[in-house]
Amino acid sequence: MREDMSEVTTSLQRPVTNEGRSRLVRHVDSFEIQPPNPPSPNGVPRSAWARARRRVSRWHRPYTAILLLLDFAAAAFASYTAIRTFDQATAGFHQAQNDPTWFYTVAFLLLPLGWLVILWFNGAYDRRCLGLGPDEFKRVIRAGVTVCAAVSFLAFATKTDLSRFTVGTALLLALLLILLGRILTRFVLHTVRRNIQQAAHRMVLVGTLPECLEVYTAVTRTPAAGLVPVAIHITDGYAAAKGVQTPVPVYAGRDVLALVREVGADTIAVCGSASAEPGELRRLAWQLEGSGVDLVVAPQLTDIAGPRVHIRPIEGLPLLHVEEPTLSGPALLAKNMMDRVAAGLGLLALIPVFVAIAIAIRISDPGPVFFRQPRVGHEGRTFRVWKFRTMYVDAEDRLASLVDQNETDGMLFKMKQDPRVFPVGRFLRASSLDELPQLINVLKGEMSLVGPRPLPADDGDFLGDVRRRLLVRPGMTGLWQVSGRSDLSWDEAVRLDLYYVDNWSLAYDLSILWRTVGVVVARKGAY
Known part of the structure; x- marks a missing residue:
């Protein structure tokens, strides 16, 4: 059997269902040889009325x-x-x-x-x-x-x-x-x-298997986006996918438009270098004219927000220009001013709340009201974060006996039912009231209202990509907090923090602050 894309078609024999979207259950190890489908005529003008008649995705x-x-x-x-x-x-x-x-x-x-x-x-x-x-x-x-x-x-x-x-x-x-x-x-x-996974666009991903799987992970990470991959068409031969677990069926050597009709899709996503051959993407666009199928291109620019990407055409060649992240300038000055003013007003307005919480803590467990822990801040500088104490005074001594019960990975220790937390402290954590004293850190310029989560300073030097999160001040809330908080894995939390560092803006900060209100009220991922 030859790896000739014009003669070999690989497909799974199972029917396409939405069940494969959420679990890796298919193995690409079964192939079927079929004669190639005749190419569709390209570049032929279609009627505008025919283009408007769509057979799928009528939500x-x-x-x-x-x-x-x-x-x-x-x-x-x-x-x-x-x-x-x-x-x-x-x-x-x-x-x-x-x-x-x-x-x-x-x-x-x-x-x-x-x-x-x-x-x-x-x-x-x-x-x-x-x-x-x-x-x-x-x-x-x-x-x-x-x-x-x-x-x-x-x-x-x-x-x-x-x-x-x-x-x-x-x-x-x-x-x-x-x-x-x-x-x-x-x-x-x-x-x-x-x-109910309805009102969505059904997509066929076209490209090499690693590129398609990366796009699959990105689009399914946000179900609200309404993008549901239902098949993958690989361009590097069936051997590249043999024996690999995939979330959706994998095909090769098929006419893409015929495959779209077969699986009931309405969108083709060209991933990464799938269109490496000159003119291939243009011919695919010609083939889709009048078919009612959308064509999107997913370049290898992951975790880069739209405002940083600009299309600059030069003689018919669309170039994607990626701007540098905004890590200084007037926008950052405005962010710092907003942080200081909001923190000062917040501390004045919350004095009665602080007094009530302090009394509740002292009644629950005699000891200090506040808990201060070294954290790593902007550009690697260490500071002490302010929090209301939520654990018994001997919590640090009891940590060694609980290390093997850690329910998260990465640098933080988390337990949903941590025995070191007293009842009032459990309520403060669930409602995020224990974080309010961090307004003091914001007022001092050590933290921001919005930013990456501040990590403990006793874990040594940050290595690799994690160091990049130190380019901005840590925040009281951030993208990680409105996206799952403690329910996220360490890798996912780092990815969100790095995304924020590269794409932050004042409007984005206000959006995260607004989303934080809903997350706090719902008590999602807080323990």
């Missing part, structure tokens, strides 16, 4: 219909609220009392329809941006600015006498309500994707 149609109804209702309700709040005679058209029919037609029909049209032309209903990332909200805001400009232009062109304050209130309220509707529908969509 976005009812979702888009719901968004249309909600956006129309939001715009109409905003107009109604503005009219009811202010005097009807000045609620937009001053001629409203003379011609109320026209006034209400504009306020409750034409203006909401205008919102829908402008939202549509700004791509706010594009299925590629629905449900994930900030792009959907950016398009809604851009549409809101366009609506304001259009209303202003029409009023000027027709010399219509408007109540600027009332119309501005209606437009601003409509924008806020539309954004709120998008947030609520996205929450429902994410819940559906996580719990």
